[in-house]
Amino acid sequence: MFDGFLKQGTARWLVGFVCAATSLTAGCSRPVESPPFVAIEHAISPQPARVGPVTVTLKLTDAAGKPLTGAHIAIEADMSHAGMSPKFAEAKEAYPGCYQAHLEFQMAGDWIILLHVTLPDGKKLDRPIDVRGVRPN
């Protein structure tokens, strides 16, 4: 039925391409180092979150449950839609292990807050926080 449909050599060429693409993709993977254990509790006020200024409070504890002091936390807030620029802020340590940052939600909807944490020993970790359903004013 398909006599002549697939011209000579095409099948071999296609198979070769798929194999090359697969091996290239597989070769790109790298082993991932497991991040240090840090528990992060978060709170956003006001609740429910509304368009406008908000305060993000973060409590960092280590594996033993002790407050984690001296961390540097860069915050980035993104919307789920293209065309919205991210908002950046730095969290300040208000008291041992507790950090606060001020952000502004410019639009109602779902936001994602990305925490870029640098621990006192220089190790880094990233954590996302979903903030769903920010309400309009």
Add this chain to the structure above:
Amino acid sequence: MTPSSIPGQETPESLPFDLMRVPGLGHLFRWRYARPLLQVPLLVLSLVMILHGLFGPTLAPKSLATTLSWLHFRGVLVLVLLCAGNFFCLACPFMLVRQAARRFFTPRFTWPRPLRNKWLSVGLFVLILFTYELFDLWSSPWWTAWLIVAYFVSVLVVDGFFKHASFCKFVCPIGQFNFVASTLSPFEVKVREQDVCTSCHTKDCIRGRREAISDLVTIRGCELALFQPSKVGNMDCTFCLDCVHACPHDNIGILSRLPASELIVDPIRSGIGYFSRRKDLAALAIVFTFGALLNAFGMVSPVYAVETWLGRMMHVSHEAPVLGLIFTFFLIVEPVLLLGLAAWLTRVWARSPRALLSLAVRYSYGLVPLGFGMWLAHYCFHFLTGLYTLIPVTQNAIASLGRAFLGEPRWALTGLPANVVQVIEIGFLVLGFAGSLVVTYSLAEDDSPDKPLRAFLPWAAVCLVLWCASLWLMFQPMEMRAMLMSG
């Protein structure tokens, strides 16, 4: 060669403005490789979008896939359709891949007769709108990339098996959107002088130009079955310029015309037939118009209240059935009620001899300007408010490769202020409303010459209702959620 075919010679005063006569542009379009020249950059861009969507950032505002697809492509597309014509189809990267594939695959089949209409593409158009809302395509670079891949695969499968431009004419949802919108474009591909066509015996514009001895086609004719001398308007025209290249008399141009004028007249059209007898085309026009409102409704706050309420009423927690109900209401119930009532009133008041369905089909084309106004307002909102975001997203993409030669991402760059864009949006809505009123009145004059006002009023009321709904939507607070019904 006829005198009129010599480039640069005098053009009669009565002839419309012809883009093919513009120095440089005319030469470019006449060049046989003009189309690939436009397609190659878009193909490269498509590949970049696929790669960045699959392997780049997972956040939509940082991805080239989502930023280019849902902001820039859609915005530029509607603006080009408004200001010029269906030039996106001309530069369509999918067709470049298809052409390359046809060097290896020779299509053997003709498109099945029962599918030689717009019903399939109307269904796919609705499906795209539905999946856009259900899977929040705008928020997912990964899904956006796969959508582009799926498009390439679909083109290759359909046009790999079926001859001519089956995908463009009967399948492609973007193409159908462009066909309908381009009825409002100020330019169309058209013969310059009918007399030249009358005396033409070869009909290369449809048959293709052939070698004298072997009879092999060297330059193909229209793959969408549009015979230039009896082609009317832009419906089904991809601006591929095959007819321009095939015509031995250089008698085809890209001529200016009154936008929407093709919606008013109802002659038999090559490759299409009569608009007034094409229920599938009318359905496409209705989905185009009501879908514009539905698509915008999906991004404002009230939609979540409606979804939550419907979810409770239906005792379901999954979004699909709720969304299905909303789609059924907006794309079937609402049009049937509004158009049915208007058609019935037209019959009663203006004593139109046409049947209800025939009236609804005829006047549904009058709603197209309104729908296009809404698409313009919606897409230009995203495009203009996020106009400059392409810069930091590109900088970020380059930087992620380890070579930040474009500098660090300047995330503060966004676009025009929302209050400025809102004025532009209202302008588009007013333009669309005015266009719909003009078209429906012209249809009423044509349909009921004795009582045009009585025939017009019910349709004017439909236009007014839809326009008020559009304005209401534009003033709602925008709310973009990626997880609907999440509580």
